[in-house]
Structures are given as C-alpha cells and as structure tokens.
Amino acid sequence: MDNNKIRCAWCGTDPLYIKYHDEEWGVPVKDDKILFEFLILESFQAGLSWITILQKRENFRMAFDNFDYKKIAKYDQNKIDELLQNSGIIRNKLKVNSAVSNTKAFMKIQNEFGSFSNYIWKFIDNTPIKNIWKNHKDVPATTPISDAISKDLKKRGFKFMGSTVVYAYMQAVGMVNDHIADCFRYQQV
Numbered sequence: 001m002d003n004n005k006i007r008c009a010w011c012g013t014d015p016l017y018i019k020y021h022d023e024e025w026g027v028p029v030k031d032d033k034i035l036f037e038f039l040i041l042e043s044f045q046a047g048l049s050w051i052t053i054l055q056k057r058e059n060f061r062m063a064f065d066n067f068d069y070k071k072i073a074k075y076d077q078n079k080i081d082e083l084l085q086n087s088g089i090i091r092n093k094l095k096v097n098s099a100v101s102n103t104k105a106f107m108k109i110q111n112e113f114g115s116f117s118n119y120i121w122k123f124i125d126n127t128p129i130k131n132i133w134k135n136h137k138d139v140p141a142t143t144p145i146s147d148a149i150s151k152d153l154k155k156r157g158f159k160f161m162g163s164t165v166v167y168a169y170m171q172a173v174g175m176v177n178d179h180i181a182d183c184f185r186y187q188q189v
Contacts, residue, residue, distance in 0.1 A: 059088030
C-alpha cells in the first residue's frame, strides 16, 4: 500500500478500506458470482457504514456458503435461524430473509436475461459511466439510472434495494467510475 498516492478521501487510512478502494471499488464486474456477492453485501449495508460490511465480509462469505446463490436459494427456516444467531454478520431479520428472497429474484433474472450481468449492464448500455468529480462530497447518492434500476428490482421482488443502495452497488461493481479525478485509480478503471 503506497501512502503517497492520492486516493478518494472516503477510504481514509483504514488498511482494509484502502485495499478495497485500490483493488475493487469501481472496477467493472461482469461475473454473476461477484455481482451477486456485492448485491448481498450492499443490501446488508443499507443504513450502515460500508467499513462495517467490509470488516464482516469474510464472516458473510462463510455464513452464506461462499455466496453460492444456488445454495442460498434453498435456505430453509432452520438455516435462516442459524444466520440470525451468527454474531459475525448483520443479524437483521428482514435483511437475512431478504437475502434469500433476493437470491431467488436474482436467479429469475438470470433465467430471463441469460445472466444477471446482461440484465444490470443493459441499464448503461454495457458501458461504464465515467464521472469527473473534484471532491467526493460532490458525488450524488442517487441518479436517475439508480432510480430506474431500483424501481425495476423492486418490481421483480427485491428488498433493501433502494436507489441509494443501488447507486452504491453501481459504484462498487464499476458501472460508474466515481473515483475523484485526481485519485490514482481514476484513470486505471
């Protein structure tokens, strides 16, 4: 980790946050398994800080069968109850239950569009949006595109996928490059 590099201010000095910023955030993702992982993580993040989720990410990975959506779609009440007792993850009953129902909705989208990637990336014509921000405080929390995706996801049965969560998801999976213009990652992604 190079501390002399200019980074987006939101990642601060936490090594986990810096690693995430430097290696993952804003990198375009087309792989359904990774898109699904971020969908689950972002839905749990709603109302919390992203660093909280990053700190629990490996616990989520273990608790949710390495984000294997085919397994998660089959979770029964016993498994849900087990998750609700797992102190390593966010034990919000509504979020845990929505993770299972969102998984089923995710798989329906895969069946309809051939992949979740085909579905989600069509909203931006398969081309990442590259914004030019001078300050991270200028970055919006939502956009008309995140509004449209959120509305469509909700219509398809998704929970905890409001426009703010969707926009954070778009940033995470590289659908939008919101690195600050002077951040060293801006030109790289």
